[in-house]
Amino acid sequence: MQASAVEIRRSSRRRRTVSAYRDGDRTIVLLPARMSEAEEQRWVGVMLDKLAAQESKRMLGDAELSARAKVLSGQYLEGRAKPKTVRWVTNQNTRWGSCTPAEGSIRLSHRLQGMPEYVLDYVLLHELAHLLVPGHGPRFWRLLEAYPRTERAQGYLEGVVAASRLPHLPEARDE
Numbered sequence: 001m002q003a004s005a006v007e008i009r010r011s012s013r014r015r016r017t018v019s020a021y022r023d024g025d026r027t028i029v030l031l032p033a034r035m036s037e038a039e040e041q042r043w044v045g046v047m048l049d050k051l052a053a054q055e056s057k058r059m060l061g062d063a064e065l066s067a068r069a070k071v072l073s074g075q076y077l078e079g080r081a082k083p084k085t086v087r088w089v090t091n092q093n094t095r096w097g098s099c100t101p102a103e104g105s106i107r108l109s110h111r112l113q114g115m116p117e118y119v120l121d122y123v124l125l126h127e128l129a130h131l132l133v134p135g136h137g138p139r140f141w142r143l144l145e146a147y148p149r150t151e152r153a154q155g156y157l158e159g160v161v162a163a164s165r166l167p168h169l170p171e172a173r174d175e
């Protein structure tokens, strides 16, 4: 999945090395100044794949997800949200997360894997808040007020949805 914006920076001091990193929801790719358009496209593809692979290696397991939920609950909800289970699911394609307050269970869509941490935290916190308040009324949103990146995370997720509706661009490849 490639939803974040890619920014290409060329440096005349850079001769051979190509590198890339994430900056919030942007991806910065550093390239040498002299590089053809085709080479540039190829390298951007290579670096995006590399970053994605690193990120999926960092991916949290269900146990770490539960630990993360505990931290977020403590930090933003005074520890009041206490889920019994937090796990990834692959059968959830129209929602990022869901919960069943009666069971204290939270499920997160596997499509969040590899997204920036602040986005995952937002979805997790959102579901934690639902354990306390159902629906999306003012009481619910008040619980999320303390989380500083709600709007940014929502924007990121909206961007992902919008991008998935765009026609697919042909892959960059070697001619």
Ligand SMILES: [Zn+2]
Pocket (backbone or CB within 6 Å): 126, 130, 135, 136
């Ligand atoms: Zn909700």
